[in-house]
Amino acid sequence: MALLLADENFPAPSVERLRQLGHDVLTLLQTDMAGLAIPDDEVLAYAMSINRCLLTLNRKDFIKLHQQSTQHAGIIICTFDIDFVALADRVNSCLTTETTGRLLRVQRPNL
Template sequence: MSRPLLLDEMLNQRIGRQLTDLGYDVRCVVLEPVLLGLPHDEILAAATLEGRALVTLNVKDFVRLDAQYRAAGRSHAGLVLVSTKIFPLDARFIGAVGQALEKLLVEPMHLGPDAVLFLRR
């Protein structure tokens, strides 16, 4: 069983659609009016409440939030960090990130509570 995901608002909803069409449980912040525009800590809290690993391009802020969670003895449902060095923001971005997330979801053992990982091609 794959881990449910929440795609941060920086990620295009087409990535989420690509994955949900394949049967994965993926929600997109851009399609959730209640989540859109919330501060990062509230997005991570919402993902955690639903047991969803959060996928984000905002590496710096979410690594900091992970450290704050750990220091406070709090848990989250996992973070998947998307680096623009690995996935340049060009015409291939959406397809490349979608394919990489699909690979991750096929073998979800790497993603779990409190896991923080960089998405790989």
């Protein structure tokens, strides 16, 4: 089981599937940070403060943040996939490895 924080752009059906797979997924919508356009570095700092790996579709900005510092619980960047269950299943597959300080890429097949 992984401790995850899904940012606001991560699909809710994928979050639900990850929960069904046994992961503890907190969403920004469940926090007091929802809808406030919190800067990405603050979202990552929050994830780090609660020791959760960050799930996001915002690849470009979080790659830059990872390049600046690997002091985080992990970042999983995903390409959008309308098949939300398949997206969650690919995320689940990458969670077999340690996430701390790592940038993990989950891509839709055939890109």
